[in-house]
Each structure stands twice: as C-alpha cells, then as structure tokens.
Amino acid sequence: MIHFDQVGVTYDGATAPVLRDVRMRVEEGELCLVIGHTGSGKSTLLAAINGLVPHFTGGTLTGRVLAGGRDTARFRPRELADVVGVVGQDPLAGFVTDTVEEELAYTMEQLAIDPAAMRARVEETLDLLGIAELRHRALRTLSGGQQQRVAIGAALTAHPRILVLDEPTSALDPASAEDVLAAITRLVHDLGVTVVLAEHRLERVLPYADRVAWLPGDGTVTAGDPAAVLSRAGVVPPVVELGRLAGWDPLPLSVRDARRRAPQLRRQLPGTPPVTHRSAHTDRDAPPALTARGIVVRYGPLIAVRGVDLTLSRGESTALMGRNGSGKSSLLWALQGSGRRSAGRVSVAGAAADPADLPAAGARRLVGLVPQTPADLLYLDTVAAELAQADRDAHDSSRDAGASGEAVTARAILDDIAPGVSHGMHPRDLSAGQQLALVLAVQLAAAPAVILLDEPTRGLDYQAKAGLTGALDRLAARGHAIVVATHDVEFATRACDRVVVMAEGEIVTDGPAATALTASPTFAPQVAKILAPLPYLTVAQVAAALDPVPAP
Amino acid sequence: MSALTGQAVPAARRRDTAASGGGRLPRALHPVAWWVWAGALATAASRTSNPLLLLLIFAVVGVVVTARRTDAPWARGYRFYLGMALTVIAIRVIFRIVFESGVTPGDLILFRLPRIPTPAWYAGVQIGGPVSLEAVLSATIDGARLACLLCCVGAANTLANPKRALRVLPGALYELGVAVTVALSVAPQLVESVQRVRRARRLRGASGRGLRALRAIAIPVLHDSLERSLRLAAGMDSRGYGRTGNATPASRRLTATLMLAGLAGLCIGAYGLLDITVPRAVGIGGFAAGAALCVSGLAMGGRRVSRSRYRPDPWRWPEWTVVSCGLATAVVLCLNAGYNPAALNPGLYPLQWPSLPLLPAAAILAAALAALAAPPPPTATGASR
Numbered sequence: 001m002i003h004f005d006q007v008g009v010t011y012d013g014a015t016a017p018v019l020r021d022v023r024m025r026v027e028e029g030e031l032c033l034v035i036g037h038t039g040s041g042k043s044t045l046l047a048a049i050n051g052l053v054p055h056f057t058g059g060t061l062t063g064r065v066l067a068g069g070r071d072t073a074r075f076r077p078r079e080l081a082d083v084v085g086v087v088g089q090d091p092l093a094g095f096v097t098d099t100v101e102e103e104l105a106y107t108m109e110q111l112a113i114d115p116a117a118m119r120a121r122v123e124e125t126l127d128l129l130g131i132a133e134l135r136h137r138a139l140r141t142l143s144g145g146q147q148q149r150v151a152i153g154a155a156l157t158a159h160p161r162i163l164v165l166d167e168p169t170s171a172l173d174p175a176s177a178e179d180v181l182a183a184i185t186r187l188v189h190d191l192g193v194t195v196v197l198a199e200h201r202l203e204r205v206l207p208y209a210d211r212v213a214w215l216p217g218d219g220t221v222t223a224g225d226p227a228a229v230l231s232r233a234g235v236v237p238p239v240v241e242l243g244r245l246a247g248w249d250p251l252p253l254s255v256r257d258a259r260r261r262a263p264q265l266r267r268q269l270p271g272t273p274p275v276t277h278r279s280a281h282t283d284r285d286a287p288p289a290l291t292a293r294g295i296v297v298r299y300g301p302l303i304a305v306r307g308v309d310l311t312l313s314r315g316e317s318t319a320l321m322g323r324n325g326s327g328k329s330s331l332l333w334a335l336q337g338s339g340r341r342s343a344g345r346v347s348v349a350g351a352a353a354d355p356a357d358l359p360a361a362g363a364r365r366l367v368g369l370v371p372q373t374p375a376d377l378l379y380l381d382t383v384a385a386e387l388a389q390a391d392r393d394a395h396d397s398s399r400d401a402g403a404s405g406e407a408v409t410a411r412a413i414l415d416d417i418a419p420g421v422s423h424g425m426h427p428r429d430l431s432a433g434q435q436l437a438l439v440l441a442v443q444l445a446a447a448p449a450v451i452l453l454d455e456p457t458r459g460l461d462y463q464a465k466a467g468l469t470g471a472l473d474r475l476a477a478r479g480h481a482i483v484v485a486t487h488d489v490e491f492a493t494r495a496c497d498r499v500v501v502m503a504e505g506e507i508v509t510d511g512p513a514a515t516a517l518t519a520s521p522t523f524a525p526q527v528a529k530i531l532a533p534l535p536y537l538t539v540a541q542v543a544a545a546l547d548p549v550p551a552p
Numbered sequence: 553m554s555a556l557t558g559q560a561v562p563a564a565r566r567r568d569t570a571a572s573g574g575g576r577l578p579r580a581l582h583p584v585a586w587w588v589w590a591g592a593l594a595t596a597a598s599r600t601s602n603p604l605l606l607l608l609i610f611a612v613v614g615v616v617v618t619a620r621r622t623d624a625p626w627a628r629g630y631r632f633y634l635g636m637a638l639t640v641i642a643i644r645v646i647f648r649i650v651f652e653s654g655v656t657p658g659d660l661i662l663f664r665l666p667r668i669p670t671p672a673w674y675a676g677v678q679i680g681g682p683v684s685l686e687a688v689l690s691a692t693i694d695g696a697r698l699a700c701l702l703c704c705v706g707a708a709n710t711l712a713n714p715k716r717a718l719r720v721l722p723g724a725l726y727e728l729g730v731a732v733t734v735a736l737s738v739a740p741q742l743v744e745s746v747q748r749v750r751r752a753r754r755l756r757g758a759s760g761r762g763l764r765a766l767r768a769i770a771i772p773v774l775h776d777s778l779e780r781s782l783r784l785a786a787g788m789d790s791r792g793y794g795r796t797g798n799a800t801p802a803s804r805r806l807t808a809t810l811m812l813a814g815l816a817g818l819c820i821g822a823y824g825l826l827d828i829t830v831p832r833a834v835g836i837g838g839f840a841a842g843a844a845l846c847v848s849g850l851a852m853g854g855r856r857v858s859r860s861r862y863r864p865d866p867w868r869w870p871e872w873t874v875v876s877c878g879l880a881t882a883v884v885l886c887l888n889a890g891y892n893p894a895a896l897n898p899g900l901y902p903l904q905w906p907s908l909p910l911l912p913a914a915a916i917l918a919a920a921l922a923a924l925a926a927p928p929p930p931t932a933t934g935a936s937r
Contacts, residue, residue, distance in 0.1 A: 047786075050790050052786055052789065052790060055789075056785070056786050056789055076789075077786075077789045077790045078789050078790070078791075078792050078793060078794050078795045079792075079795060080790075081790060081791055081792030081795070082792070084790070085790075086787070086790040086791075088783060088786075088787060090780075090783065092741075093779075093780045093783040093784055093787070094783060094784060094786075094787030095737075095784075096730065096733070096734065096784070096787070096788055096791070096793070097733065098715070098733075098737055101862070101863075102862065105862030105863075106791060106862075107791045107792055108860070108862065109859055109860055109861060109862055110791060110792030110793055110795060110859060111792055111795075111860075112858040112859050112860045113860055114860065115860055115861060115862065115863070115864060118860065118862050118863075119862070119863060122862070140737075140740070154791070155791075158791075158792070336755070338751070338754040338755055339751075360754040360755075360757050361757035364755060364756070364757050368755075369755050370755075371751075371752045371755060373748065373752070375772060375775070375776075376748060376749045376752035376753075376772050377752055377753070377755060377756050377772075378772065379767055379768045379769075379771040379772055390756075393756065393757045396757075428775055442756065443755070443756075446757070
C-alpha cells in the first residue's frame with residue numbers, strides 16, 4: 001500500500017539529509033507505528049507519504065514513494081487526497097470551516113462526491129467516531145479530544161485507503177488521548193484502513209501495531225515486527241524496559257502481556273524495594289518555601305479553585321494532577337500572583353509581601369511560573385539575547401528590591417539544565433524540550449524560591465522528559481520548591497516526591513508519590529500495574545532489587 | 553460503514569419534526585433569497601426621498617428581521633446596523649448645520665450660528681450662519697435614505713449566515729469564498745493569542761514599555777499565526793483544496809478578462825439605472841451586457857473546477873416568494889407607472905406634508921410578506937445552519 005524505495009530527503013540549506021536510504025513497505029490494512037526522538041525525521045517520513053514533502057515543504061527527495069500505487073513525484077498532495085487522509089498534531093490549526101458537519105464534508109466537496117453520498121458518509125462517520133451529538137457545534141467550542149476526533153473523521157469521509165496521523169494525541173490530556181487512540185484502533189479493525197501513526201504514548205498503541213518503524217536519528221529507518229524492532233529501539237515505554245530487564249522473549253508490549261509473565265519475577269523480588277523510587281531533597285526542618293491559605297479563583301459564575309490550602313517545603317518536588325478543567329492552571333497562576341485570585345493569602349519564605357501585591361518584577365523573584373506555551377515568553381532573535389535580557393531583568397528587579405547576592409547568570413543555568421543548546425540559534429528553532437529549558441532558565445535567573453511548571457511534558461518525547469526530570473532534580477537539590485502540573489504518571493513517578501490530585505477546584509489527594517501513585521489503578525505507573533501488589537514504581541527499583549551490587 | 557446510515561438519518565429527521573411543533577419545518581431560507589430581497593428593498597429605498605415611504609421601508613425591514621432571524625451570533629448584529637444608520641443621519645444633519653449650505657432666500661430660518669471667517673482660498677465652504685428648516689429636513693431625508701440602504705445590508709447579514717452566503721458563490725469564485733472564511737476564523741484566534749501572550753508577559757516581569765513591549769507581544773503572536781497558517785495551508789493541500797482539474801493558462805486568462813469586462817458593464821449599468829439623469833437605454837444595455845459577460849465568465853471558470861456541495865440549501869416556493877415580493881417592490885418604484893412619479897420625490901418648496909402614493913406604499917408593504925413566506929428559522933441545536 002505504501003512503498004518507500006531508496007528514499008532520501010534533504011531540506012534546502014541543510015547540510016545533512018533528514019532521511020536517507022529508506023526502504024520500507026506498509027501492507028494493506030496494517031497499523032504501522034513510527035517511533036523516534038523529536039527531530040529524528042518522523043514528521044518528514046509521514047509527510048512524504050502524501051507528497052507534502054517535497055511539494056509543500058521544499059527540499060529534495062530522491063528515490064520513489066508510492067502511496068496506493070501513485071508516485072508522489074507526479075501527484076501533488078491535493079491529487080492524493082482521495083488516497084491519503086492526513087491528521088496533524090493541532091486539529092484546530094487544520095480546520096477550514098467552522099462547524100463539525102461542514103468540516104467532515106470539506107474533503108468530499110473538494111473531491112466532487114455526489115451530495116447524496118456525502119450526506120450518507122457524514123452520518124456514518126459521525127457514528128463511527130462517536131461525535132453524532134456534536135454535529136452542529138462550532139469547532140472552536142469543542143474539547144481537544146473532540147476536535148481531534150472530528151479531524152480524523154474529516155480525513156475519513158473521503159474514504160482514503162491510507163490514514164496518516166502525526167502525533168495526534170501530543171496536545172491532549174490522557175482521557176482525550178484514550179478516546180482518540182481507541183477511535184484509531186477501531187478504524188484499523190473495522191474498516192481495514194492502512195494507518196501510519198507517529199505517537200509518543202507507545203504503551204497505548206503498541207499492542208495493536210503490526211509493524212514498527214524506528215528512526216534512530218541518523219536518517220535511517222528500521223522497520224519490522226514490533227517486538228523485534230523494540231528490542232533494539234532507544235525509545236521504549238517502561239513495560240518494554242522491564243521486559244528487557246527480566247529477559248522476557250518475545251517482549252511484552254502491553255501491561256496485560258507483562259502481567260501474565262510477571263508472577264515469577266514477583267516471587268523473585270523482595271517485598272519492599274531496596275531503594276526508593278527517587279532520592280528526595282525535601283527539607284522539612286526549614287520553614288516552608290510557600291504557604292497558601294484559602295485560595296479561591298472564580299471566573300464569573302465558574303469557580304475554578306475553591307479554598308485550596310497548600311504548603312510547599314524547600315527542595316520538594318510536587319506533581320499537581322487532575323483532569324482538564326480541574327483548576328490546576330488556575331491554582332498555579334493564582335499562587336504566582338499574576339493570575340486571578342478572588343480570595344486567599346500566599347506567603348513565600350523570606351518575603352513579607354504576598355506575590356500578588358507586588359509588581360510583576362517582584363513577584364517573579366518569589367515565584368517563577370513556566371506557562372503551558374513557553375514560547376509565549378520568547379521574543380528575541382537568539383538564545384544568547386534572550387539569556388542576556390533575562391539577566392538584565394533579574395538584575396534590575398533585584399536592585400529595585402535592594403537585595404544583593406550571588407548572581408547566577410541565565411546562561412549558566414541553561415548550560416546546567418540543558419547542556420548543548422547552541423546560543424546562536426533562534427529560540428523558535430529549538431525543539432520543544434529545549435524551548436522549555438530556555439524559558440525555565442529565563443525564569444530561574446530571577447532566583448525564585450518556588451518554581452511552578454504548567455504542563456511542561458506536553459509534546460515532549462521520552463528523552464526530553466528524562467532531561468527535564470534531571471533538571472528538576474538538580475533544582476530541588478539546590479533547595480527550590482517545585483510544582484509540576486502534569487497528566488503524565490510515568491513522569492510524575494520519576495520527577496516528583498509528592499502528588500496532589502485536584503478535582504473540581506479542590507484537592508482530593510495529597511501525599512507522598514509512592515503511596516498516592518500506587519493507591520489507585522488509574523494513577524499507577526506501568527511498573528506498579530505489572531508488579532502490584534509489590535510497591536515498585538520504576539524499572540530502576542526492580543533492577544536494584546534483582547542485582548544488589550550497584551544498589552548501594 | 554454504510555450499514556450504519558440506516559439508523560442515523562431517521563434520527564436526524566425525528567429531531568427536525570420535534571422542533572417544528574407540527575406546522576412548517578423550521579429551516580434556513582436560502583441565503584441568496586435574503587440577499588436578493590434586501591438588495592431589492594435597498595434599490596427601492598434609493599429611488600425615493602419621500603420620508604413616509606422611507607419610514608415604511610424601515611418598518612418592513614425591522615419586522616422581517618425580528619420575525620425571521622435566528623439566535624446565532626451573527627444574527628445579533630442588527631442593532632449595530634441600526635446604530636450606524638442613526639449615526640449617518642446625525643452626521644448628515646450636523647454637517648448641514650455647521651457648514652451652511654442649501655439655504656435659499658425665503659427659507660424658514662430656525663436659528664443662526666456665529667459665522668467663522670474662512671481664508672480666501674477656502675471660500676467655497678462657509679462655517680456657521682443661518683440654519684433653515686428646509687436645509688435640516690432635506691439633510692435628514694438624505695441621511696434616512698442612506699440609513700435605509702445600510703439597514704437593508706444589515707438585514708441581509710442578519711437573516712442569512714454570511715458564511716453560508718459565501719458558499720453559494722459560483723465555482724469560479726470559490727477560492728475567494730474560502731479566503732474570506734479563513735480570514736474570518738483567524739481573527740478570534742489572533743485575539744486569543746494576544747491575550748495569552750500579554751498574560752504570559754507578566755511572568756517575565758513585563759518590564760519595558762512602548763516599542764519593546766509591543767515587540768514582546770507582537771513577535772510571539774506573529775510567529776504563532778504564521779505557524780498556524782502554514783499548518784492550515786498544508787492541511788488544505790492534503791485535503792484536496794485547489795485540485796485544478798483541467799484548466800489551461802489560456803482559459804484562465806479568458807475567464808479573467810470576461811469577468812473584468814462584465815463587472816465594468818455591471819457598474820455602468822447600475823449607475824445608469826439608479827441615476828435618473830442617465831438615459832434609460834444606457835443603464836439597461838450596460839447592465840444586460842455586463843451580466844451576460846459575467847455569467848459566461850463564471851461558467852468558463854466553473855467548468856474547470858470539479859467540486860460538489862454538502863447539503864446545498866434548497867430553493868423552493870418560500871425562496872421564490874421572498875425574492876419576488878422583494879423584486880416587486882423594486883420594480884414598482886423603478887417603473888414610475890400607475891402613480892404620480894413626483895410623489896416619490898416630493899419637493900421641500902413649498903414646505904408641505906408629503907403625500908403617500910398608494911401603489912408604492914402597497915408594494916413596500918408587500919415586501920413584508922417575506923416574514924410570512926420564509927419558514928421559521930431553526931433554533932437551539934440547529935442554530936448554526
């Protein structure tokens with residue numbers, strides 16, 4: 001169905017090819033999962049299937065790409081619209097019309113499909129994706145998951161034989177992501193559409209994949225049987241990591257598979273893990289870094305946060321979890337002082353004033369916040385200029401406050417938390433993880449005692465998340481109190497000591513990560529799910545228990 | 553997949569019937585019908601300076617809008633058009649008062665403003681001076697005529713979803729319609745990103761004013777919208793937008809020439825028809841030639857695009873009725889037959905109460921039939937259609 005024959009892609013002005021010597025076949029009805037780090041060429045590979053590379057993006061493509069028997073060298077993307085349906089990362093950016101029904105019909109209108117057939121197909125697709133009740137809604141008013149399902153539907157109505165999805169869930173919360181992935185797997189099984197999918201949440205789709213294409217990052221593509229490819233791939237979910245460690249063959253790809261193999265491993269492991277899941281830096285003897293009492297945030301009739309009390313210790317890293325709309329962002333913005341706060345007090349160690357009563361420059365010296373779209377804070381041409389500006393801002397505000405002390409430059413902070421970011425680059429050309437690190441460095445230059453991050457893991461791959469975990473660890477070791485709003489259980493397991501779960505603006509769970517994360521099956525990391533009732537959270541703990549030598 | 557169709561369609565029908573409560577099924581009237589109706593009323597309004605007739609047109613438009621608008625966002629805009637109409641009248645009257653003009657000897661002088669001397673090179677315009685009742689009245693009537701046109705346009709916008717109206721553009725103009733639709737949806741996104749970036753700026757200390765602050769907001773917003781538009785372009789390309797079919801450059805040039813010539817003809821024709829001093833033949837001839845050229849241009853252009861339309865609006869008797877009662881009004885006021893044409897434009901000298909010509913008044917009232925002929929608008933869940 002899709003055939004890559006000796007394909008190489010080089011973008012204009014680039015010195016090295018993005019893809020080289022790619023030979024790959026995807027057969028009819030297969031689900032092909034594309035994995036690899038950010039920047040390894042996944043999007044290029046996907047965009048080559050319908051000819052967006054090179055027709056739309058520019059660059060040079062050597063070799064041949066056949067999609068449904070058509071050579072993309074001769075057919076432009078629009079002429080392949082009846083064969084290949086494409087769904088991108090941000091559904092809202094791809095919508096052309098403004099209501100669900102019209103969006104579903106759009107591609108068919110372009111293909112001049114008979115109005116009666118169009119009507120029938122729209123109805124079918126509405127049911128297939130479970131969005132019938134949204135049919136008259138304006139696209140902008142839908143939630144992210146609903147929007148993405150509409151985008152998939154809009155690609156499907158044209159009855160393409162190939163569906164290409166580029167990280168369709170990277171901007172979604174877990175519940176919406178589940179909906180979307182469930183819809184995709186249903187398509188593969190019920191309709192026999194050939195699906196090519198790039199996805200970070202490997203654990204959700206791996207069980208359904210017929211083929212995995214791994215891009216190690218040097219431009220080549222290794223494609224083949226999922227278990228075989230994953231035994232070598234660098235990006236793997238914890239379940240595969242655990243499988244490798246335990247020497248299971250073939251590798252288990254789902255929690256269910258692994259759990260069926262696990263009884264023997266469970267017998268081997270000691271009842272309590274020999275090491276904790278992470279080394280905490282919490283300093284409980286020092287006065288708390290931040291104390292918030294009775295925080296209320298309301299937007300008209302909507303109460304986003306209802307009377308939350310929160311105390312953060314120095315060196316403590318806290319995960320703030322909960323579904324979308326549970327008040328996580330509102331709470332973070334209210335703590336920082338820039339957001340709306342209808343009632344409540346916040347006091348920060350070493351400061352007399354509430355950050356909300358201070359001017360913006362003063363508030364950020366007490367509490368730093370990295371917003372959900374970090375790039376909003378970047379406006380200069382180079383990384384170096386941004387860092388210099390951050391130092392100037394920090395210097396000005398500390399002089400205004402009459403404080404003096406050892407000044408750590410933003411550049412030093414960036415080199416510490418994300419080594420290897422080229423200072424001459426344009427901030428917009430950085431990867432999502434590097435942008436996040438840059439904004440974190442900019443915010444840390446003001447030396448706040450408390451640092452808040454609003455969903456920093458969105459769109460980060462395993463590697464970038466590991467980098468962020470390391471950076472946060474070092475900050476905690478230096479005594480910063482950290483709060484991370486996140487949906488990512490695996491990330492919370494590795495990066496946080498404490499878990500706070502919010503629902504409807506209230507805190508429903510607050511406790512150490514080890515107990516909070518194993519208490520409920522939905523909030524448990526994969527390793528805990530596989531090894532329950534044993535309280536193991538990470539593969540590293542299992543490794544330490546199996547091999548006592550490196551443990552101390 | 554097709555097995556599911558059988559269940560879905562009756563469900564949709566059931567909802568339609570339930571909402572109607574028996575009588576006629578609520579549905580949106582074809583947008584073109586509303587535009588033709590409003591256009592015809594605007595033409596009628598431009599033909600008369602009889603305040604009674606103008607008031608009647610105002611009333612008819614108001615009644616129809618009130619009766620047949622939906623609860624959708626664009627349908628709430630009529631009062632802005634009303635506000636604009638009143639402003640037009642006010643501006644017109646104020647200008648006539650301040651820049652003394654239109655005052656003839658023997659006028660009824662209301663009051664006198666102090667005259668401000670103007671330099672010699674500005675002699676044509678006089679500021680201040682006597683203000684006569686006749687001048688004010690004629691300004692009010694002039695303003696009212698313009699306001700009437702505005703209200704007609706506003707009514708069309710209120711009654712027909714502007715985006716749906718774009719969808720009925722002929723195939724050759726499809727790209728234009730898409731461009732407008734996309735532009736309309738970009739505006740709220742832009743506002744949203746400006747708000748987000750401004751809020752985020754506080755996190756960085758929000759230091760600096762003026763140019764730097766502008767830059768700190770503009771750069772992220774522009775980056776954002778540029779990225780978004782590139783993604784939209786890629787998405788539209790992969791979804792088949794701009795499949796050209798079999799157009800040659802020569803045929804495209806021919807289409808463009810036909811269209812431009814046709815539009816020029818239409819302009820001349822419209823001017824000729826609406827301006828009473830131009831010979832009637834020039835107007836009708838220009839209009840007919842322009843229309844013919846445009847139609848052939850559109851047909852030429854439409855031939856190269858192969859595209860279909862999802863749930864096209866039907867054109868049934870309500871559409872015919874709405875269009876014909878609108879057109880009847882325009883025709884009666886344009887033909888000047890069956891009544892004294894002078895009654896359409898009563899003079900202010902001598903000052904007298906204008907007479908109400910029966911036939912034009914009846915014709916304008918007939919336009920109100922549109923409120924009865926048009927089906928009730930869909931409500932609640934169906935509001936977007």
